[in-house]
Amino acid sequence: MLILTCATKLQLLERVLQKSLPQTLPVCGAVMHINRGNPAQHEVVVDSWRKFKAVLTRPRTEVVKDSGDYYANVHAAFSWDIDACQSLLENPEAIDWGRAFQLQGLQEELYNVSKSIAEARCVELKPNFYQVILSPDPSTCCPSQFKSDLFHFGTLNSSHAVLINETWSLGGNDRSLRYLNDLICKFPSACLLDKEGQLASWTLSNPLACLTHSYTLPQYRGHHCYAVVALTAARKLHAKGFPAYGAILPDNKAAKQGLMKYEGAHALPFTKYTLFFTPGCESPPNWRK
Numbered sequence: 416m417l418i419l420t421c422a423t424k425l426q427l428l429e430r431v432l433q434k435s436l437p438q439t440l441p442v443c444g445a446v447m448h449i450n451r452g453n454p455a456q457h458e459v460v461v462d463s464w465r466k467f468k469a470v471l472t473r474p475r476t477e478v479v480k481d482s483g484d485y486y487a488n489v490h491a492a493f494s495w496d497i498d499a500c501q502s503l504l505e506n507p508e509a510i511d512w513g514r515a516f517q518l519q520g521l522q523e524e525l526y527n528v529s530k531s532i533a534e535a536r537c538v539e540l541k542p543n544f545y546q547v548i549l550s551p552d553p554s555t556c557c558p559s560q561f562k563s564d565l566f567h568f569g570t571l572n573s574s575h576a577v578l579i580n581e582t583w584s585l586g587g588n589d590r591s592l593r594y595l596n597d598l599i600c601k602f603p604s605a606c607l608l609d610k611e612g613q614l615a616s617w618t619l620s621n622p623l624a625c626l627t628h629s630y631t632l633p634q635y636r637g638h639h640c641y642a643v644v645a646l647t648a649a650r651k652l653h654a655k656g657f658p659a660y661g662a663i664l665p666d667n668k669a670a671k672q673g674l675m676k677y678e679g680a681h682a683l684p685f686t687k688y689t690l691f692f693t694p695g696c697e698s699p700p701n702w703r704k
């Protein structure tokens with residue numbers, strides 16, 4: 416395996432991954448961020464060069480200091496070959512299984528391979544399965560039926576992180592607060608404020624260029640805020656050349672209904688695997704059941 420540091424090689428890798436979209440989401444999004452200023456300080460690992468068969472993105476070693484922090488320690492992977500995938504994931508220089516981390520990808524084999532490695536190493540796995548939503552060109556679509564007199568656009572900043580953390584079903588702890596604050600400061604997002612200037616609805620994006628953490632406060636639901644914030648954040652990413660995609664839990668009816676007001680967005684026939692690994696076969700700390 417090797418860590419790709421050469422800008423020309425990283426550009427070439429991006430073009431190869433783009434040719435295999437949408438299957439290469441979210442690795443492609445991570446590589447694109449790396450090639451555009453690298454706000455999360457991630458790096459790319461490949462099994463070999465030039466004929467690579469497996470690609471992994473991860474934070475640089477010095478970035479995540481807390482070995483129990485699987486929020487910030489976000490990895491993404493894609494492979495054209497299951498054996499290459501297995502070798503890369505098993506390689507201790509590619510993944511440190513002694514630290515908490517998350518792994519994202521759209522391939523079932525990625526899930527199966529990482530699950531068996533985790534079992535063999537007594538690493539706790541908490542898997543989450545999402546439906547992938549893609550918006551091919553958010554610049555051309557518009558959300559319908561939005562009551563714009565009740566809300567106005569704002570800009571997320573660090574002071575909003577506490578509320579966003581409190582309302583996130585997988586958050587609510589100090590690590591998730593730190594992670595969300597990082598997303599707010601480093602990646603495109605969108606929000607609507609109410610008449611008093613308080614946060615009403617928001618969408619963030621992450622180091623994998625995935626639209627995420629969408630939320631509308633209960634008192635403002637049903638006003639179609641979700642489609643507006645998701646579309647606005649999607650447009651920001653799309654304007655920088657990123658594929659605009661997100662993921663929802665398959666049984667999240669409100670999210671599905673909300674996205675129907677966002678014309679042009681459609682579900683892809685792929686599952687996004689978001690896999691949380693914690694060493695020692697213990698449940699992740701503060702995990703909300």
Ligand SMILES: CC(C)(COP(=O)(O)OP(=O)(O)OC[C@H]1O[C@@H](n2cnc3c(N)ncnc32)[C@H](O)[C@@H]1OP(=O)(O)O)[C@@H](O)C(=O)NCCC(=O)NCCS
Pocket residue numbers: 616628629630631632633635636637638639640641642662663664667668669670672673674676
């Ligand atoms: C999913 C969510 C973001 C939708 O936000 P929203 O701004 O209310 O979106 P919409 O106004 O388009 O409403 C979407 C659907 O929610 C449901 N809804 C409407 N009013 C509601 C209310 N007062 N309370 C709860 N749900 C309501 C309806 O099914 C509605 O669809 P409909 O208008 O076609 O009937 C919001 O429900 C939420 O924050 N849920 C918790 C977090 C979450 O699931 N996030 C999405 C992760 S991808």
